[in-house]
Amino acid sequence: MNDDVRADLVLRGGRVHVLDAQDTRAQAIAIGDGRILAVGADTDIEPYIDAGTDVVELEGRAVLPxxxxxxxxxxxxxxxxxxxxxxxxxxxxxxxxxxxxxxxxxxxxxxxxxxxxxxxxxxxxxxxxxxxxxxxxxxxxxxxxxxxxxxxxxxxxxxxxxxxxxxxxxxxxxxxxxxxxxxxxxxxxxxxxxxxxxxxxxxxxxxxxxxxxxxxxxxxxxxxxxxxxxxxxxxxxxxxxxxxxxxxxxxxxxxxxxxxxxxxxxxxxxxxxxxxxxxxxxxxxxxxxxxxxxxxxxxxxxxxxxxxxxxxxxxxxxxxxxxxxxxxxxxxxxxxxxxxxxxxxxxxxxxxxxxxxxxxxxxxxxxxxxxxxxxxxxxxxxxxxxxxxxxxxxxDHAESWKGTLEPGKVADLAVLSDDPDAVGAQGLPTLRIERTYLGGEVVYDAASAPIATGEA
The missing domain is CATH 3.20.20.140 (Metal-dependent hydrolases)
Known part of the structure; x- marks a missing residue:
């Protein structure tokens, strides 16, 4: 990484599903200027953190594109x-x-x-x-x-x-x-x-x-x-x-x-x-x-x-x-x-x-x-x-800049209450959507603005 690059937002300590063709998994993700700077282990993301970085402790929760x-x-x-x-x-x-x-x-x-x-x-x-x-x-x-x-x-x-x-x-x-x-x-x-x-x-x-x-x-x-x-x-x-x-x-x-x-x-x-x-x-x-x-x-x-x-x-x-x-x-x-x-x-x-x-x-x-x-x-x-x-x-003709959690792509994220791998496809409806980010900005937070989502 460039030593001058610092993240605006880091989510760490979770299960990050990149959803690329290789099915890459990680623990943490760093975001700056609305885009993904890096994904990797918590230790890989540590250098992106400074005093101005908003650090979210996932505590085992999952992140999807x-x-x-x-x-x-x-x-x-x-x-x-x-x-x-x-x-x-x-x-x-x-x-x-x-x-x-x-x-x-x-x-x-x-x-x-x-x-x-x-x-x-x-x-x-x-x-x-x-x-x-x-x-x-x-x-x-x-x-x-x-x-x-x-x-x-x-x-x-x-x-x-x-x-x-x-x-x-x-x-x-x-x-x-x-x-x-x-x-x-x-x-x-x-x-x-x-x-x-x-x-x-x-x-x-x-x-x-x-x-x-x-x-x-x-x-x-x-x-x-x-x-x-x-x-x-x-x-x-x-x-x-x-x-x-x-x-x-x-x-x-x-x-x-x-x-x-x-x-x-x-x-x-x-x-x-x-x-x-x-x-x-x-x-x-x-x-x-x-x-x-x-x-x-x-x-x-x-x-x-x-x-x-x-x-x-x-x-x-x-x-x-x-x-x-x-x-x-x-x-x-x-x-x-x-x-x-x-x-x-x-x-x-x-x-x-x-x-x-x-x-x-x-x-x-x-x-x-x-x-x-x-x-x-x-x-x-x-x-x-x-x-x-x-x-x-x-x-959408947009695979070069969205759709997976790869560095350089926009920081559009969904934070889930648990890992999809832990519950399987049939257990997905039991997972809560805890936060949604669009370009690195929160557009939904279950803790502050729950929305009724109707029948299952």
């Missing part, structure tokens, strides 16, 4: 909280927010909730003019404008990646509106490390339990679902989806497509492969949900440089509903995760809050259950934790 929920509807979450779609309160009818004051309050409320869960980054997956007349009031252009305002005021309590939407959330879209939106998209921001407009969200289809996911086979009622883009028949709608994906790629925008049906997923992957072949670029397009991912398609995602974001908690709730709709057996209990693992696709775990609470602990526990017994439980836990930290940083 700040959690990154790669699919979290924060504006919607704040409008519903503490209710969730699958929770005791259930979905609400009509508008959740009616004016800018309520929208602002909803975003800020969501910020408090996610900070209390150790979340320091999230993707807001679908905000923009396509939802200006949407029923909830939670997704339109005014919400995007408020995000810009709150960022300028320094009031966002997490790093936000936002995807623009030019059609209704979970509803139909006009292809021309998507193309016009892509052409006119304003992605300029003050500081992309704090608030970034990453690209565009396209809703490809519905969901299998509702029989409106677009599938190769047939549902029990004889239908096969349909794409949500306009068109006179399946072929035209498929062509329109391909056109929209290629247009976004050529504009340099990351594309995230809600795609649950196997036929939708195949159309999306085909479109991305064509776009990348014609205009090579590392934009990291990805599939959202991927419920009925064909096993043969998974390697094609990897070849195209694509990712996926999937939700274990939702899969656990809905798999039998999907099986009833498709008239087949309950889908394989490891849902698409096993195929994605085997193909080497950089997929993330996420909550899709407020469908369920944005609690990564319960999501990882659910993922572990769906995957079944592990030959190496510690190695699996490490991989699942990375799907909430390092891999979403890749999705």
């Amino acid at each position: 700040g959690i990154n929920d790669s699919h979290l509807h924060a504006s919607w979450l704040g409008g519903m909280w503490p209710d969730t779609v699958f929770g005791a309160g259930g979905p609400r009818e009509g508008a959740l927010v009616h004016d800018d004051a309520q929208r602002r309050e909803a975003i800020l409320r969501a910020g408090e909730v996610i900070a209390s869960l150790g979340i320091t980054s999230y993707t807001e997956p679908g905000i923009g003019p396509g939802e200006d007349d949407g029923p909830t009031g939670s997704f339109g252009q005014p919400v995007l404008d408020l995000y810009r305002t709150l960022d300028a005021e320094g009031l966002l309590r997490a790093r936000v990646n936002l995807l623009l939407v030019f059609g209704l959330i979970d509803g139909p879209a006009r292809t021309q509106a998507i193309l016009d939106g892509i052409r006119d998209a304003d992605t300029t921001v003050r500081d992309p490390a704090r608030f970034r407009i990453a690209g565009v969200k396209i809703f490809g289809d519905g969901i299998p339990p509702m029989r409106n996911a677009y599938i190769h086979g047939r549902y029990d009622d004889g239908t096969h679902g349909a794409l949500l883009l306009d068109g006179g028949d399946d072929d035209e709608r498929e062509a329109h989806l391909r056109t929209a994906i290629v247009a976004a790629h050529e504009a340099g925008l990351q594309v995230a497509v809600h795609a649950t049906g196997d036929r939708t997923i195949d159309v999306v992957v085909d479109a991305v492969r064509r776009a990348v072949a014609q205009h090579p670029a590392d934009l990291r397009h990805y599939v959202v949900h991927a419920d009925l991912l064909p096993r043969d398609t998974a390697p094609l995602l990897a070849e195209a440089g694509m990712g996926a974001t999937i939700q274990a908690g939702i899969a656990a709730v809905t798999s039998e509903w999907a099986a009833a709709a498709t008239g087949g057996p309950v889908p394989t209990p490891d849902w698409p995760a096993r195929a994605l693992f085997d193909a080497g696709v950089p997929f993330t775990l996420s909550s899709d809050a407020p469908v369920l609470p944005p609690d990564w602990r319960t999501e990882i526990a659910a993922a572990d259950r769906l995957l079944g017994p592990a030959a190496d439980a510690r190695a699996r836990l490490h991989e699942l934790l990375r799907r909430y930290t390092a891999v979403p940083a890749w999705q």
